[in-house]
Amino acid sequence: MDFKKELYSRFERYVKINTQSKEESKTCPSTPGQLKLAKLAAGEMKKIGLKNVVMDRFGYVMASLPSNAAHKVPVIGFLAHLDTSPEVSGENVRPQVHKNYNGKDIVISRKDKIVLSPKTCPQLLECAGHDIITASGGTLLGADNKAGIAIVLTAMEWLIKNPGVKRGAVKIALTPDEEIGRGVDNFNVKKFGAEYAYTVDGDVAGVVEKETFNADSVAIKIKGRNYHPGLAKNLMLNAVRIAADIMSSWPENMLPETTERREGYVLFLTCSAAVEEAALKGIVREHDLGKLKKLERHLEAIVAAKKLKYPGAEIHVEFKKQYRNMKEVIDKRPEVMEHLLSAIKSQGLEPKIKPVRGGTDGARLSFMGLPTPNIFTGGYNFHGKYEWVSLDGMEKSCRTLVALAQEWEKNSGKL
Ligand SMILES: [Zn+2]
Incomplete structure (x- = not known):
């Protein structure tokens, strides 16, 4: 499978749907665009062969990949959110790829004078030689969190196409309204059926988050x-x-x-x-x-x-x-981090554990009994016109998920 090609074609489809959430709205999801994306993603999940694909009236989409392991493996889950930030327009997003990034300024829009520079965003320097995706001015990109959705679905497709690779059952969920703090308001942990989970909603390659405010x-x-x-x-x-x-x-x-x-x-x-x-x-x-x-x-x-x-x-x-800080819950079940760190290292990356200066859906899920650290997507500058994501970083994230499913299988005999 050509990871970058698959990831980009998914990402491009998703960012074209405006899914900005809206604080003032009383409904769940807060905006109809999220249902549109949920429906599209649910259709793709069925097409690639995921089982029990269900979309409910709130916009939550859940699906499962049955185990192919010979022994019992804890069920893990991957989550991503459907909405984008209400802060900057998500209407008519036109992604552009800056191939083989040369370490210099990236002109997002000449007309609007939007220039992305490694001087103000040194994280870009880690991405020399990568293909960088940005918007084209006037809008955010929506990598937060459509990169996450593309990564999770592509990882699942790869696992389905490679049945010889052993792993336990994997549950996936897409959630609405994360950006307005309501992402897990109607999330049913029991129905989801995972013992450990990961949000794929972090920033540059290698970064993991297990600590919130x-x-x-x-x-x-x-x-x-x-x-x-x-x-x-x-x-x-x-x-x-x-x-x-x-x-x-x-x-x-x-x-x-x-x-x-x-x-x-x-x-x-x-x-x-x-x-x-x-x-x-x-x-x-x-x-x-x-x-x-x-x-x-x-x-x-x-x-x-x-x-x-x-x-x-x-x-x-x-x-x-x-x-509360999810570290409290995650530290009591250290295997959730141990396997993640091994998976990241297996991709040639040095994991960087970073405290989040905010909350995540994982923080609330952790206290609902589902320990849920956050995995990088390869993106940065979320919620604004300078938002970008490295396609190579997305590939690393995707391969990390694949490796993580195998880590759990390899280590579960010893648990
Ligand atoms: Zn996010």
């Missing part, structure tokens, strides 16, 4: 006291100013715009304020749960200080749990 939301409510400004001396408690005071007291080195890697932050998302009343909403993020709690204690201490500074004002702070 711990995430809480924060809401601060402030009640001030309004007086006629002419008579306000020693009486007025201006909630607008108190809100601003709280926000500006938060350390500047603990914000999303000043942190990276494993550093946590508080992000104030919205502030609605009048003299009488104000409300702040935000999020707290940290990989380490203990440190997350420390950030929260720090914010509480700031609020306590403001209560002393503005006696009479009521200030109330509340944190709510959003999701």
Whole structure:
């Protein structure tokens, strides 16, 4: 099989369907384009010979590849998501291939002056000699996560065409609305039937992710006291100013715009304020749960200080749990990572384990009982006009999935 040819022809079909998800929508999937892609992919799954291909009304597509192993092998699953980011248009995406990348700037659109440069995206330098796919300006590419769908289906097709290669049963699933945080809202782990799973939704070749943020939301409510400004001396408690005071007291080195890697932050998302009343909403993020709690204690201490500074004002702070770091679950079942790392090494790649500064569908699945780390797709700069994917990286990902299915078969006798 010519992996690159297969991968590209699938990828090209998928990116032509606009599947941007939509936060404001109340339905699942949030947009009809996702159902269109789900239907197309389900048809292709049947055509290549996958079994039990089912698409439900929410747009979830599930299918299975029965085991051909002589002994019992744990069932593994591969997942990819149907939607693309709502942030940048996904309408009329025109992919272009920049063959045999020479390490210099890539002009995505001369007209719109969109130039992809290794100066701002050094990950490109790892891809010298690769075929790089970008959009053509005005839209995102949709490699996140249509590269993932193309990779999973191509890997399954290869396994079906090579029955001599032994592996256990493999389940696959396509999910809607990942980009708006609802990817597993209607996902039935039991029905899926895998014991371990992998999302194929990561970035450049070799990168795997098994760690997400711990995430809480924060809401601060402030009640001030309004007086006629002419008579306000020693009486007025201006909630607008108190809100601003709280926000500006938060350390500047603990914000999303000043942190990276494993550093946590508080992000104030919205502030609605009048003299009488104000409300702040935000999020707290940290990989380490203990440190997350420390950030929260720090914010509480700031609020306590403001209560002393503005006696009479009521200030109330509340944190709510959003999701937790999947590392906690994955570390308890280390085989899910061990086999993945061996599979990546078997492709001549050095695995790079990177913490995600966000959540993944895998984080929620892990806490639903299905440990689910994330595997690279070969792409980068997701969610924007500079998005790109290396076709060679996609091939590496695809071959990694094939090798991973065999790793589980090889090692299951010893479990
Ligand atoms: Zn994604």
